[in-house]
Amino acid sequence: MEMNKALFLDRDGVINVEKNYVHKIEDFVFIEGIFELVQFFRKKGFKIIVITNQAGIARGIYTEDDFEKLNSWMLSEFEQRDARIDEVYYCPYHPENGIGEYKKDSYDRKPNPGMIFKAKEKYNLDLADSWLIGDKVSDIQAGINAGVGNNILLNTYSATEKDKIKDQKVQIFTNLQEILNYAKNCIKGLREKSKLKIAILTLAGFPEGMAVTNRVFYYAKGLQENGAEVEVIIVKPTEKADNIINRYRKGVYKGVSFRYAVSGPVRSRNFIKRRIDDIFGPVIASFKVVKGNYNVAMYIGNNSFYHPMVFKAVLYPFGIKLFVERTELMFHNKRKTGIFKIFNKILEKVVYKNLDGFFTISDSLLNEYSKLVSRKCRITKVPVVVDAQEIYKPEIKRTRNLVYTGPLIDKKDGIINIIRSFNMIAKNYLDIDLILTGDINATPDKNRILDEIKNSEYQNRIKLLGFISRQEMINLMNTACALLLAKPSGEQADTCFPTKLGEYLSTGNPIVITKTGEIPQYLKDGISAFIAKPDDLESFTTKIKELLDDPLKAEEVGKEGKKVAQMNFNYFEVMGKVLNIVNSII
Structure with missing residues (x-):
């Protein structure tokens, strides 16, 4: 698996103006150029990781809850500017001035490389191809100790820091704009990684909705942040004319692109038109996947037989792989007579036997569906997914x-x-x-x-x-x-x-x-x-x-x-x- 690159940022003195133990929103002032810097590195495929010593917690000046509150606000500010930060690591300990349990020499405290190594393991990072920006020698030394390839000192607040590291291979700049210009020159020829293109197909309204909508969103967000190019395609109109929740035919919600496949989100008042949308919506959605040159389609939602059957029939000749997710039992276990018996047979003998991959949410369901899919189909448990930070x-x-x-x-x-x-x-x-x-x-x-x-x-x-x-x-x-x-x-x-x-x-x-x-x-x-x-x-x-x-x-x-x-x-x-x-x- 190809490794990722990261931009490591110290917080105080790099992201915000250095003050004595900043821990309140009203005291937090962003340094000019930080959003543009993060936006640039994100576009080049870098993970954005903040690593910060927080001795104020150790000294009892503020609490970890105070830090989390400020951190949540800071992350939302970056998110709103299309400059998302992937992770914030902080060390609340101090070896000499800590109080109680916070008095200890932690491997996470810079200049130790602990926080960088945690990020390396979680995000599969190539540290030699990563960058670090700090305003103190301890930041730079942490990068060197971890093997980060490009360490930059933002020498704004302390003229003595430069002298401390003069023998190290470190670039030194006086503001973030200089660093951005330098970065553009260094990696201007870097091409973004070729991305796997995934279309998520669903019958659920988007971006507002219930459990299925939220699961679709987290699938899209997680896949996208792991390097795939993702779009949510809503197969047919979802909104009743007298109770419209989702009003836009297409758009971007928290970084996730979406569009309705047919006329828009609002269902027609005409019965015949609704049936036409029901029948042809999956067909139109499938050809949008083909036209968009997607490698993979994932169908998340309704337990019908018709939709995955249409998707497979249209996508198969173009070599597009189809994955289906089920979070509940199929008709087979609920309704076994009449028309549902026919539906079940089609699901069992035609649809499930020809899938490329299958996801389900529990071990019990995995056991049930393992009996239905072919041996060639990769069936996997995908548990509940959530962004605790959100x-x-x-x-x-x-x-x-x-x-x-x-x-x-x-x-x-x-x-x-x-x-x-x-x-x-x-x-x-x-x-x-x-x-x-x-x-x-x-x-x-x-x-x-x-x-x-x-x-x-x-x-x-x-x-x-x-x-x-x-x-x-x-x-x-x-x-x-x-x-x-x-x-x-x-x-x-x-x-x-x-x-x-x-x-x-x-x-x-x-x-x-x-x-x-x-x-x-x-x-x-x-x-x-x-x-x-x-x-x-x-x-x-x-x-x-x-x-x-x-x-x-x-x-x-x-x-x-x-x-x-x-x-x-x-x-x-x-x-x-x-x-x-x-x-x-x-």
Whole structure:
């Protein structure tokens, strides 16, 4: 596998104006030229890595939470300027002036190369072909110790730094514009790597939507950041004329390009026109993949037989590989009579036997679908994927509210038990509200939900927000005292894995869930989540009370849950493995 290059940046003195232990947003001033510098290196295929000593944490001047809050804001500022930073590593220790656990000599503290080596391992970096910019000798020495090939001193604030490294092979400049000009001259002939072109096909609305939309986004984002060229193609119109959420036929959302294959995102009011879009949408989408010279198409979403069959029929003559993802059981396991029996046979005998690759979200589903695909088809488990950096918002004030986000479907998420649990505890926790999101008009349980709320003594404390935008959802989850999911037992829960779980955990807030499917593989009760028995109202209610009665324990559980998400569901790492699989088949 071809190795990546990186631009390593110190923070204070390179990204922002050096002040005494900057840890507040109002004190953070970007150095002129930093965004243009990052934009240039990104276009040349470099990973952007920040490595920073944070002795202010060790000295007790500010906390790691203070640092994370400022860091989240800083990263969003870069993101908004199309200058995304891939990773920030920081060392909170000091060997002499640290307090308590922060007093130690860490291998991560520059001039030691620990942080650089961590980035090398995660991003498969060729350090000899990478660059480092720092404003102190310790920065430069870290680069030299790690074997970074191009080390640059930004000699703005300390005239003595230059003399300390005069015998080293280090370039010295006085501002970022000089460094940018130098970089352009050095790598002006560098061509960007030939990229694998991947089209993600979906029936879900984009960029706003539910679980499938979010999964499509993380697939696209992760594959793109691992070096592929990616576009999301929505196969047919998704929006009802009287409830339009996605309005644009094409665009770019957080760096991900998308377009609707046919007339646009809004469905026709004419029945015949809708059926025409249903039938010809997949055909048109397939030929857009061909015309776009894509190497690979990935179909993520609906469990139909027609769409993958059309995709394979159109793409196969052009040598375009087709991968399909399934996160739920197929018709075969749900409906076995009538027309569905015919659909199942087509899926089994025609569609699945001719796929190039297959992704699914759990071991149970992997076992089921392994029986259907051909031996030549590479079938792989792809777990929940999430960008914790996007989800975690420490600057948002936490409240005492209980929050659920999702489709409001009882057989999937146990929404009725969530409402009933709240009714059982509301009397003793007067400062807590229950907040529910999701389109009430789209759920088959609409009447049951409304009746539960109407008959509740605490109906004024149960808030139905309806469908909200993704950013609103992220902000809401971050306000939660606890995030709730009461999946009942059953075939769906036992074989699938809740995609929202990755986002719940990434907030750092504690979650209350039920022990279904593969959840116990990742989470432990009282350690990284509060886990109740499925279909047991009393058990679920007890777990909510346990969380509310011990805020300190709840906080620790939330932190541990966030670590689980970072270790297992990191979109970049998961999609890097997916891309390796795709490359092995192409």
